[in-house]
Amino acid sequence: MATPFLSSEEYDERAHQLYNEGQYDDAMAVLQEGLALYPNSVELHIGVGYARLAREEFAWARRSFEEALVLEPEHEDALAGLGETLLKFGLEDAALKCFRRTLELGYADDLDLMLQSGRALFREASMRDRKELFSAAMEFFEVATQQAPDSAEAIACVGYAQHRLGNDDAAVQMLRKSLQADNEHTEARIYLANVFYDRGDYEASLYHFEQTATEDHWDELGIWRLIELKRAAHKLGEHDPELKPWEDRLAELGGELDSIDELFIEVDGAVASESGEVEVARGQLELFGTLLSSLADSRSPEPGLAPAANHEVVLRDGRAFIGSWEEIVRSLQNDNTEGGLDTSLEAFMSRMAKLTYRETGVRVPSHDVELFVRGSADAGLLRIVQ
Numbered sequence: 001m002a003t004p005f006l007s008s009e010e011y012d013e014r015a016h017q018l019y020n021e022g023q024y025d026d027a028m029a030v031l032q033e034g035l036a037l038y039p040n041s042v043e044l045h046i047g048v049g050y051a052r053l054a055r056e057e058f059a060w061a062r063r064s065f066e067e068a069l070v071l072e073p074e075h076e077d078a079l080a081g082l083g084e085t086l087l088k089f090g091l092e093d094a095a096l097k098c099f100r101r102t103l104e105l106g107y108a109d110d111l112d113l114m115l116q117s118g119r120a121l122f123r124e125a126s127m128r129d130r131k132e133l134f135s136a137a138m139e140f141f142e143v144a145t146q147q148a149p150d151s152a153e154a155i156a157c158v159g160y161a162q163h164r165l166g167n168d169d170a171a172v173q174m175l176r177k178s179l180q181a182d183n184e185h186t187e188a189r190i191y192l193a194n195v196f197y198d199r200g201d202y203e204a205s206l207y208h209f210e211q212t213a214t215e216d217h218w219d220e221l222g223i224w225r226l227i228e229l230k231r232a233a234h235k236l237g238e239h240d241p242e243l244k245p246w247e248d249r250l251a252e253l254g255g256e257l258d259s260i261d262e263l264f265i266e267v268d269g270a271v272a273s274e275s276g277e278v279e280v281a282r283g284q285l286e287l288f289g290t291l292l293s294s295l296a297d298s299r300s301p302e303p304g305l306a307p308a309a310n311h312e313v314v315l316r317d318g319r320a321f322i323g324s325w326e327e328i329v330r331s332l333q334n335d336n337t338e339g340g341l342d343t344s345l346e347a348f349m350s351r352m353a354k355l356t357y358r359e360t361g362v363r364v365p366s367h368d369v370e371l372f373v374r375g376s377a378d379a380g381l382l383r384i385v386q
Helices: 008-020 024-037 042-054 058-071 076-088 092-104 111-128 131-147 152-164 168-181 186-198 202-209 220-234 241-254 259-275 293-297 325-335 345-360 369-378
Strands: 311-315 320-323 382-384
Touching: 008 024, 008 042, 024 042, 042 058, 042 076, 058 076, 076 092, 076 111, 092 111, 092 131, 111 131, 111 152, 131 152, 152 168, 152 186, 168 186, 186 202, 186 220, 202 220, 220 241, 220 369, 311 325, 311 369, 320 325, 325 345, 325 369, 345 369, 369 382
Parallel strands: none
Antiparallel strands: 311 320, 311 382
16 A cells, blocks of 8 residues: 655654754755645745755745745745845845834744844844844844743843843843743853953852853853863862863864864965954854854953953963963064064964964964963963963
């Protein structure tokens, strides 16, 4: 007896499960098989759109969402997916129109949809440093908290947006409220620890960092800060056994350079000298992708706060440099005999990262001044005194 075909709903359910497991290629195969049988299935077209979006096939994703909207012009998931895709093309007004259309259609009570829209706007705002998009993200996060006032995730999202809009006091209040709603919401706790660190409240920062586990961290900067704070507070040596799990996590996140990494290192200097900045694609917290790396760009102390503490490093020849992480790297750049080749601090770090990897096999991050100094210490080029 022949096996009956699956229904379009069954194809969609099977693909959805594969998508949630991160098996995007397999999900795509199931969806395409389903569409061959049910070409007018809106849900299958939307599924293809999200699978394409996950594979960064943005043009094809846009086409799939638009095909779904031809079949059902007011489908909320298709509108949100199209909005997210349009952001990838820089079409912010059109994207916002799609997101806000879901509100007009009465889907404000769909918590997942509101958070999805807000996250998409937050990610793009972080990548482009666009205050307008942070404000738009806040709009959807606030709708989410109105509909689900006890949602720790929604509350935390408001805090993230407030921080990026420069309202740190309100951000701290919301992040604390998020942890009151769910004490295990580690993304909010790590973000709060970083905010306290940037404000110079190191005791509060360490308190929150120490309530996290190594597997909670997907960003190297937070781990470096935790290690630094633990060393200072508990008078630990550089390779104290208490620090080993965190050092192992750093090594796990850093990994070894593959051929693509080496290619990026090769061209980083040229890109930096042309654009003045280096964008590094890295695995980060699943929540926003660029969430914690963006914190490193907002370290300037606010009015009334004490300036960041000075650090000291000693080179192998005994010379010492004292200052902020950026000042130390600038001193290293000025001291370098080939410094004239570098038109920016980013270009210097990229060039030195490349040379260090060739000479030692150690990968030194070149997108952040603090991580650059830490990585140089791991490579044995200098010693961090404080």
